[in-house]
Amino acid sequence: MSIFISILIFLAILMVVILVHELGHFITAKRSKVKVEELGLGFPPRLLSFKRGETIYSLNLIPLGGFCRMAGEEDPDVPGSLAGKSVKTRLLVLSAGSLFMLLFPLLLLPLAYMIPMARPVEDGGVRVESVAESSPAELAGIETGDIIMSIDGQEVKTFDDIQNEIDRALDTKPGEEVTLLLLRDDDLLEKTLIPRTKEETPEGEGPIGIGMGPVRETSAYPPWEAIPKGLGDYGRLWVAAKDALASLIAGEVPLKDAVAGPIGIAQMTSEVAALGAEPLIRLAALISVSLAIVNLLPIPGLDGGRIVFVAIEGIRRGKRISAKKEGLIHLIGFALLLMLIVLVSYNDVMRLIKGEGFIQ
Numbered sequence: 354m355s356i357f358i359s360i361l362i363f364l365a366i367l368m369v370v371i372l373v374h375e376l377g378h379f380i381t382a383k384r385s386k387v388k389v390e391e392l393g394l395g396f397p398p399r400l401l402s403f404k405r406g407e408t409i410y411s412l413n414l415i416p417l418g419g420f421c422r423m424a425g426e427e428d429p430d431v432p433g434s435l436a437g438k439s440v441k442t443r444l445l446v447l448s449a450g451s452l453f454m455l456l457f458p459l460l461l462l463p464l465a466y467m468i469p470m471a472r473p474v475e476d477g478g479v480r481v482e483s484v485a486e487s488s489p490a491e492l493a494g495i496e497t498g499d500i501i502m503s504i505d506g507q508e509v510k511t512f513d514d515i516q517n518e519i520d521r522a523l524d525t526k527p528g529e530e531v532t533l534l535l536l537r538d539d540d541l542l543e544k545t546l547i548p549r550t551k552e553e554t555p556e557g558e559g560p561i562g563i564g565m566g567p568v569r570e571t572s573a574y575p576p577w578e579a580i581p582k583g584l585g586d587y588g589r590l591w592v593a594a595k596d597a598l599a600s601l602i603a604g605e606v607p608l609k610d611a612v613a614g615p616i617g618i619a620q621m622t623s624e625v626a627a628l629g630a631e632p633l634i635r636l637a638a639l640i641s642v643s644l645a646i647v648n649l650l651p652i653p654g655l656d657g658g659r660i661v662f663v664a665i666e667g668i669r670r671g672k673r674i675s676a677k678k679e680g681l682i683h684l685i686g687f688a689l690l691l692m693l694i695v696l697v698s699y700n701d702v703m704r705l706i707k708g709e710g711f712i713q
Contacts, residue, residue: 358626359619359622359623360619362622362623362633363622363623364416366636366640367416367615367618367640368394368395368416368419369637370457370640370644371394371418371419372419373641374454374645375392375393375394375419375450377450377452377454378421378449378450379421381445381449382421382446385438385445385446387435387438387442387446388407388423388424388434389407389422390407390408390423390424391410391411391420392408392409392421392422393410393413393419393421393422394411394412394419395412395413395414395416395417395418395419396415396419397411397414398413399411399412399413399414400412400414407433421450423446426659427679429673436676440666443663444660447659447660450645450656451645451648451657452645454641454644455642455646457638457641458587458642459583459587461583461634461637461638462582462583462584462587462635462638463584464579465631465634466574466583467574467575468573469571469572470573470629471569471570471571471631472570472572472631473567473568473569474567474570476510477510477568478500478536479500479501479510479511479512479514479515479566479567479568480500480565481496481498481499481500481501481563482497482563482564482565482566483497483564484496484497485555485558485562488549489547489549489560489561490546490561490563493533493544493545493546494544495533495535495563499535499536499537500535500536500537501515501533501565502534503533503534504518504522504531505531505532512565515565518531519548519560519561523548523550523560527550530545530547531546531547531548532544533545546561548560548561549562569629586635586638587638590635590638590639590642613697613701614694614698614700614701615698615701616701616702617697617698617704618640620701620704620705652686652690653683653685653686654685654687654690658683658686659683662674
């Protein structure tokens with residue numbers, strides 16, 4: 354896949370997630386009678402805009418964010434201001450963007466099952482996706498698209514099955530031939546080869562020199578099947594997030610490998626897009642949830658930081674921190690956040706230079 358296409362896919366996913374976030378703020382603000390001055394997708398300068406009612410709707414040049422600019426976000430004296438609303442209303446409006454992003458996968462994941470696309474066939478076998486040059490597989494005449502049915506008479510249906518049979522052959526008869534039964538265009542073929550030992554295998558290749566993927570076929574599910582499957586995926590997404598956080602806290606995963614900036618996310622998107630539409634949709638769901646959680650962190654400049662100020666006001670029974678002081682704190686927090694993004698992006702660039710990827 355070309356770099357240009359990968360970047361377009363990444364930006365499309367990012368802009369959809371950002372739009373969902375800003376719509377959360379926009380809808381709750383409008384329903385709470387807060388004046389929305391502008392709803393923007395991307396950051397200025399403006400490319401296109403129009404005004405309807407009191408709100409300007411704009412499409413902007415820099416496609417790495419968005420905004421819902423409300424009147425008087427820190428000043429209650431502005432007519433129709435956010436700051437002039439009750440603590441409960443402000444908490445709802447400020448948290449709604451992240452809440453919408455947390456809920457977005459509940460729509461996205463079931464919908465993905467209803468769209469016809471190539472999906473792995475359960476117990477459908479393993480397909481050869483690539484053949485390394487001068488590898489045992491190439492010398493034996495194995496081709497991309499072949500489906501591996503058995504190895505030395507043992508049926509194989511998964512990657513692990515193939516790995517286990519090759520390892521067994523290397524352990525029990527090193528240097529001897531193994532026989533692969535292949536399905537190619539409805540014909541059964543037998544190919545023999547000698548797997549390479551660990552010492553003989555080039556870095557990045559396996560003992561026989563093939564890249565593998567599941568057998569896929571185009572299918573779609575009716576809503577009554579798609580919804581439970583999507584909800585199941587949503588639950589597994591949270592379990593995976595919990596496990597990843599636990600590994601990070603325990604020090605099992607280095608921080609530099611667990612955190613990615615825009616460049617890293619773009620690289621990850623490119624790698625996942627090569628696997629097909631379904632994994633890409635799952636990644637979009639993961640990005641939506643991850644950005645929602647980050648945005649709710651109590652960091653000045655993010656919604657979570659603004660929520661903290663409103664919560665403090667509630668605890669102090671309506672005694673506000675001055676708008677000037679709060680604005681300054683958010684400005685400093687945003688500057689520090691930009692510095693963090695630069696540092697993370699440096700790590701992303703170094704990962705690219707080293708040729709490292711997210712998918713092993």
